[in-house]
Amino acid sequence: MKDETKKSPLKAFMKQRRMGLNDFIQKIANNSYACKHPDVQSILKISQPQEPELMNANPSPPPSPSQQINLGPSSNPHAKPSDFHFLKVIGKGSFGKVLLARHKAEEVFYAVKVLQKKAILKKKEEKHIMSERNVLLKNVKHPFLVGLHFSFQTADKLYFVLDYINGGELFYHLQRERCFLEPRARFYAAEIASALGYLHSLHIVYRDLKPENILLDSQGHIVLTDFGLCKENIEHNSTTSTFCGTPEYLAPEVLHKQPYDRTVDWWCLGAVLYEMLYGLPPFYSRNTAEMYDNILNKPLQLKPNITNSARHLLESLLQKDRTKRLGAKDDFMEIKSHVFFSLINWDDLINKKITPPFNPNVSGPNDLRHFDPEFTEEPVPNSIGKSPDSILVTASVKEAAEAFLGFSYAPPTDSFL
Secondary structure, rough: OOHHHHHHHHHHHHHHHHHHHHHHHHHHHOHHHHHHOHHHHHHHHHHHOOOOOOOOOOOOOOOHHOOOOOOOOOOOOOOOHHHHEEEEEEOOOOOOEEEEEEEEEOOOOEEEEEEEEEHHHHHHOOHHHHHHHHHHHOOOOOOOOOEEEEEEOOOOOEEEEOOOOOOOEEEHHHHHOOOOHHHHHHHHHHHHHHHHHHHHHOEEEEEOHHHHHHEEEEEEEEOOOOOOEEEEOOOOOEEEOOOOOOOOOOOOHHHHOOOEEEEHHHHHHHHHHHHHHOOOOOOOOOOHHHHHHHHHOOOOOOOOOOOHHHHHHHHHHHOOOOHHHOOOOHHHHHHHHHHHHHHHHHHHHHHHOOOOOOOOOOOOOOOOOOHHHHHHOOOOOOOHHHHHOOOOOOOHHHHHHHHHHOOOOOOOHHOOO
16 A cells, blocks of 8 residues: 555645544654654643543543443433444544444434443543533534434443434545635634534533534534533633643643633634635644644734635634633624624524535435545444344443443433424
């Protein structure tokens, strides 16, 4: 196989972007040149975080019955993997895969996120997973957030049954088109901001906004997904200190190990808008240490090929001092009232009355043209569809099962009416 990284620096960047932060930290920790840089040395010290459950903290014993997580409002004891035909792999992550599945009885298509409990426990990430589930339960009232239909578990796996969205990742479309014209970028930024504003109203900070976590539905509207790094119970003026997110999008206060708040999401919105307009994230460098130094110290530089309103919005969102950042005082209301969005009717936007600037033109659920072939060409693992009674339950599997008590969820019956 040819070395694609030599052929295309952009492709190397795209591949690197698919790494999670934990893998990324390990990679730069093994890079002697990067580790000599004082900023990187300082950042690597944050691997002892103040919220150890959210990172790879020091190993701890498996959860005992007294540490069991039981957060579920209700359970669905009847759901099982054999209820579904698992058709295609449409995504991958650190702990499992996302698959296109058809429910056998309902004949409805879903995206089913299948996670390995052992892998989650090994990296001490169970709180992340349960946090993701909690946030999903609150998303039903917003059009630009992916919805959870129900969840269930077997002895060794967790299953999220989610809305199936097949217009493709914003990342995928950016990869193909390099950048977007300003009206298209404005439309996406407005729908993203609306979703972030809703999460903030629930006292949730998203923390991991990036084009890979932004999907387009079959009409071309934004759908925000992947809530594993959300931080709950962050009210107005509350802060947190966990070092997490995606390297290109880390705000200066996160790198400085300072407490941060919901304005971290507005920095990320600025970074995504910048990338939509210019093709790469702001402050990007293939040299990690240089990129961190840019985020911390380099002034924002904007080429003259955007409008003054876009320029002002980027400067306001990518303000290194979070107390001066747009959104620091009145959160989403400040974003809505910015002149860049003066052409947006926010009531029409939330009701999906604005025609999206790009239509993915998918022919139906089996149309996978906007998914990366890297995923869809991968065979569906046989183990995905196995029911609990077909699994040999080992001691470690029992521990995993105990750690996720309360995961299973089914919506109230009146939600189907």
